[in-house]
Amino acid sequence: MIPAAFSCTAKLTSETGVSVGWAALAQRPLKKPALSDTSCPVSIQGAIPDSGVGLAAGAGPLIAVGLGRGATTTLSAEDAFPRYKVLLVLRPGFTGPLLVRSAATSSRDGILFRYNMPDGSTGRWRGSLRLVGTGDPGWGQQFTGYMKAPQAGCYAIQVDYAAGTEQIIQEITPNAG
Numbered sequence: 001m002i003p004a005a006f007s008c009t010a011k012l013t014s015e016t017g018v019s020v021g022w023a024a025l026a027q028r029p030l031k032k033p034a035l036s037d038t039s040c041p042v043s044i045q046g047a048i049p050d051s052g053v054g055l056a057a058g059a060g061p062l063i064a065v066g067l068g069r070g071a072t073t074t075l076s077a078e079d080a081f082p083r084y085k086v087l088l089v090l091r092p093g094f095t096g097p098l099l100v101r102s103a104a105t106s107s108r109d110g111i112l113f114r115y116n117m118p119d120g121s122t123g124r125w126r127g128s129l130r131l132v133g134t135g136d137p138g139w140g141q142q143f144t145g146y147m148k149a150p151q152a153g154c155y156a157i158q159v160d161y162a163a164g165t166e167q168i169i170q171e172i173t174p175n176a177g
Contacts, residue, residue, distance in 0.1 A: 040105075062159045072172075083148040
């Protein structure tokens with residue numbers, strides 16, 4: 001059984017015997033995205049050569065695929081708290097722990113995450129993910145799951161890892177229709 005305190009890579013973590021410093025990563029400040037002239041400074045998306053994935057955002061060890069055109073996701077009119085599918089991919093060769101969290105400019109609530117476990121089961125909605133890079137030389141370490149935002153706004157998906165902190169900025173917009 002996978003302990004509830006771990007996220008989608010709990011089984012992978014215990015099988016590889018990786019010793020991680022989760023407490024040290026969690027102590028880093030969670031930063032809200034800084035607005036520029038009231039507009040959300042969304043992350044630039046681009047094609048990643050030889051990755052086999054679509055347009056991706058993120059310059060660090062983790063990239064996100066499926067954030068919407070221009071890193072903007074439009075909320076569905078039917079659902080006040082919609083989910084949207086996002087593929088998280090670790091860059092080739094990355095080794096070590098990553099803590100993934102979110103912060104919003106307009107509220108205290110960030111994006112919630114729900115990602116599949118390595119054994120095929122689905123995790124519960126949570127405010128953070130703990131991922132472990134195993135050094136896969138290709139683009140094989142991919143995590144499929146969902147994110148959901150409590151309301152429209154500008155959100156930072158913050159990735160903390162041993163060598164630093166990266167942010168992927170995403171805008172969530174209301175459906176005009």
